[in-house]
Amino acid sequence: MMAAPGLLADLKARIIAPALAFIGLGGPAAVNLFAGIALAETGYRALVRGGGPALGLSAIRARLKCYRAPDADDAVGQYRFWKTHYNTALEAGDVELQHVALFAQAIEA
Numbered sequence: 001m002m003a004a005p006g007l008l009a010d011l012k013a014r015i016i017a018p019a020l021a022f023i024g025l026g027g028p029a030a031v032n033l034f035a036g037i038a039l040a041e042t043g044y045r046a047l048v049r050g051g052g053p054a055l056g057l058s059a060i061r062a063r064l065k066c067y068r069a070p071d072a073d074d075a076v077g078q079y080r081f082w083k084t085h086y087n088t089a090l091e092a093g094d095v096e097l098q099h100v101a102l103f104a105q106a107i108e109a
Helices: 007-022 028-041 055-065 075-086 097-108
Strands: none
Touching: 007 028, 007 055, 007 097, 028 055, 028 075, 028 097, 075 097
């Protein structure tokens, strides 16, 4: 699910980047990776979850789970990291183009 134009850039600047900077684990590659993970996992369907802020806390939790994430700055590299370490490697197929497109959107925003 593609995010609305402008929404992803705003979320990266206002939520993901500050949340990751707060824990000292930010930077452009990390922000892009977790923007892509969020697109693949949730499609940014909600800004709040369970009565509280969903995105900032989710970005922190995802970053801690992927603490040793390589600084891949391309969509295929970020997709492969997500598929191997965050999601699951059990699904068929080597590269799912629809997910690579989400990571490319996250990088471009």
